[in-house]
Amino acid sequence: MxxxxxxxxxxxxxxxxxxxxxxxxxxxxxxxxxxxxxxxxxxxxxxxxxxxxxxxxxxxxxxxxxxxxxxxxxxxxxxxxxxxxxxxxxxxxFALMYRKLATYLSQQNRQVVEQKSSDQRQALFEQIETEFGRPLSPIEYETIAAWLDQDHYQADVIGLALREAVLNQAYSLKYMDRILLSWERKHLTTKQQIQREQEKRQQRQPSSGAAAQSSTEDIPQIPMYNWAEPDDDDKQ
Structure with a gap:
């Protein structure tokens, strides 16, 4: 021993x-x-x-x-x-070998990130097509790609904008773009920031009395707030 x-x-x-x-x-x-x-x-x-x-x-x-x-x-x-x-x-x-290993690992990590980004992009396209109930046009594909590549909106943030548009029955990228711009002006750039802002808005809403609640029981739920007012053509 x-x-x-x-x-x-x-x-x-x-x-x-x-x-x-x-x-x-x-x-x-x-x-x-x-x-x-x-x-x-x-x-x-x-x-x-x-x-x-x-x-x-x-x-x-x-x-x-x-x-x-x-x-x-x-x-x-x-x-x-x-x-x-x-x-x-x-x-x-063996310093050169260790550098080679570091370079290889860096390339592998970059490939993983790029693949994840590609998968998120494809999933976002499919999600929007599902919610809109129709295939996206080439121009719409370019618009979404510009949101990701030029405006650098996160995919999950675009997903939240899609959710708001669907809740308001506004199935258009134009409406989603106004929502994204509204969040950008308020410096809301992540899903967590937007969700916290939504919670604050909901907390500021006046509570309804029992009578008002009873009178609106049969009314379908609608969003408690709109990030943007849809045009008539947004709801087409």
Whole structure:
């Protein structure tokens, strides 16, 4: 147990372990990386190649070839530094590999965000078509795309504007656009901000008496407020 403790540990990033193949690193190259890192963590930054070969059950020539490939792939460099006495010292450096991993992860995250945005866009188109009860025209597609790309309205905010338009039986993008502009003027840019504003408006509404409630029992519910007054053609 004491020998186990004294031997120390080599820590490897789980991200690197999961994605080293995507970086173009082979199994043999990754094993060499692990060996070099174990020595590096122990303070030996440039271990003898014969020692690495012995531990991996490979020849020194094979280890040399693997390291040469890693240098060609720009996942390993050999840097030369000077100690306090001015003597030159070589050391293995895997900074390029870590940068490659960071770049790969950044690209993956960007692709996920782009795919999510594309899915939200398609879902928004389908939601509006469902509520309007008809396919959207090419111009309407362009209008919605402009809301997303040029005005930078969030998809869920446009969804709230759609809900307000439907509640007011105004099935048009023109009406929705007036709602969105009204929210923008009030600096309401997120779904949460708009919902809080709606709650405040509802709380400011005067409470109805029992008689008034009884007299309006058979009246269909309508929105408690309008963000915009629809034109006659908005309700067509």
């Amino acid at each position: 004491q020998q186990f403790i004294n031997a120390g540990q080599t820590t490897v990033s789980s991200l690197l372990l999961a994605h080293f193949h995507e970086l173009g690193i082979t199994n043999d190259e990754f094993l060499v990386y692990l060996e070099l890192k174990s020595f590096y963590d122990a303070g030996n930054h440039f271990p003898d190649m014969a020692t690495i070969a012995q531990r991996l059950r490979l020849s020194s020539t094979q280890v040399y070839q693997i390291i040469h490939r890693m240098i060609q792939k720009k996942i390993l460099t050999i840097d030369t530094t000077q100690d306090k006495q001015g003597r030159s010292q070589d050391q293995y450096d």
